[in-house]
Amino acid sequence: MHRIGLLLAASALACAGVARGEVLEITGEFPANNREASFLESVAVERFGGNDGAALQIAIERALAGSQFELLAGRTGRENAEGSISGSISSGVEESGWTRKEKKCVEKDGKGKCTKEEQVEVRCKRRIIDVKADIRIVHNGDGRILYSEPKPFREEVTWCPGGNPGRTAEDVIENAIQGIAGSLRGDLVPHVDTYKIRVRENTKGLSKETANRFKDWVKRTKRDAQGACHGWDAMRAEAAGHPSLLFNLGLCAEQRGAYEDALGLYRDAAQAGASEGREGFERATRLIAGRADAAERARRRRS
Known part of the structure; x- marks a missing residue:
């Protein structure tokens, strides 16, 4: 199994294991290894x-x-x-x-x-x-x-x-x-995968009121992922630089196919202390490559 497969499998296990949490479901195309x-x-x-x-x-x-x-x-x-x-x-x-x-x-x-x-x-x-x-x-x-x-x-x-x-x-x-x-x-x-990644719930460093609203959006992911993403986006100013917010916004960007945005958010999340950001960065990098390869194959067929 190549590395992205290991990462997705690890994420699935994390969702299915003892430490359960809310997740976002994402579908993306990953490039061939060669x-x-x-x-x-x-x-x-x-x-x-x-x-x-x-x-x-x-x-x-x-x-x-x-x-x-x-x-x-x-x-x-x-x-x-x-x-x-x-x-x-x-x-x-x-x-x-x-x-x-x-x-x-x-x-x-x-x-x-x-x-x-x-x-x-x-x-x-x-x-x-x-x-x-x-x-x-x-x-x-x-x-x-x-x-x-x-x-x-x-x-x-x-x-x-x-x-x-x-x-x-x-x-x-x-x-x-x-x-x-x-x-x-x-x-x-190349292969299209549908996978679930656990959102980050740690609110250490946030005020009590901000933390409570952040957790409310976490709970909402189960029934309204898009609404939760909008909620986190509205918290950018008051929770600027917080690793959990950055990571979750990265997941939201990845889910809607904005991989370049996700790449930057995952990088910032990792630098802010979210270890999950490193895996997200690698995953977004491969998704960008998968999209570029699909476009290149389509171009070659037309020419």
Whole structure:
């Protein structure tokens, strides 16, 4: 998971955890991790080397379906696609035995109660599965390598008598291939997320009357987020520079798509002592990039 995903997941956990609070729900488009490759209009997925190459090729085609790319196949695809995706994949399964000591009843009385235990060796098994994929994307027009990334996967499981590995090696490798293809999509495809960010409620440093009104607007976010934002905006003069006000106004700006405004408010909130402002600043930066990339893709399609 890339960093923005971690930030959103952390925010969701904060909302769902013990420390509950009011939130604003926001929808925004985040850019692909690899900007240049994401601008390709059409791609052909070439044959991948390795025993599982065909499976990875199909998984990538399915993972990129419905994205901004036009997927082309066959000779026509190879000759006409703006970019080509190729690479190789290898997988290996290694099983070995190991022992551990356990207490085991070796004598019982007439009622079946254990009267003597001894340490005995139990033979167990260990399975290690390694899947190693290398993926490259080339611009067919000028030969530039736009993307070149290793995609490793490793799973180690152990089990003893009475247990089992849970999944067959074939299932593990198949799931690994699907995960690798999904990871590639995450690198190449911009995504729209709807997420909830907790508003800041700390009123330390405000007068009692101002703090009470600030809290009233916090409570109002549940039923009227826009009204709460207007209320906080009206408090700019009397609570100038307060970290909670700055951060919440940043959330309001982010919610309405005014990302440049949000960027400045989050920066000021962080400088005023709101640690959440740093995450907001990074999120707004990525939202600005996502919007710019969408505009660039639209411009390239028109030209």
